[in-house]
Amino acid sequence: MDRQTSLILLALGIVAGCTAASMKREQRRKKAQAVRASLRPRYKTGCFLVQITEGPSWAIGEFGTYDAEDNKLVIDGEEYEADEYQFILA
Numbered sequence: 001m002d003r004q005t006s007l008i009l010l011a012l013g014i015v016a017g018c019t020a021a022s023m024k025r026e027q028r029r030k031k032a033q034a035v036r037a038s039l040r041p042r043y044k045t046g047c048f049l050v051q052i053t054e055g056p057s058w059a060i061g062e063f064g065t066y067d068a069e070d071n072k073l074v075i076d077g078e079e080y081e082a083d084e085y086q087f088i089l090a
Contacts, residue, residue, distance in 0.1 A: 031090060033076065034063035054086035063090055 034049055046068030052059045052075070064075040066082060073080045073087070 030063045034065055034074075034090075049090045050087040051090040052085055052087050055084055059085065 031049065048066045048068065050064055050066045050073070052062050052064060052073075054060070059075060062075055064073045064087070066073055066087065071082045073082045073085055
């Protein structure tokens with residue numbers, strides 16, 4: 001392998017690594033926002049951190065808080081009926 005090919009492969013590796021780290025950081029940020037929403041004092045029991053798998057296209061992949069007592073989802077501070085969504089524990 002010549003020097004130019006090695007440099008190109010090195011650059012591609014660095015870009016791929018930065019992209020993967022950025023995606024992971026974004027996922028952690030979304031989780032942190034959902035956890036902050038779940039720490040509101042009105043939640044007393046049955047509060048779970050979840051990731052949306054089915055529902056409106058804007059919500060798929062987002063993290064939210066499921067309030068089992070009221071059957072509500074809190075996504076980015078907004079409450080929604082949980083019957084309209086499918087989700088998994090995060």
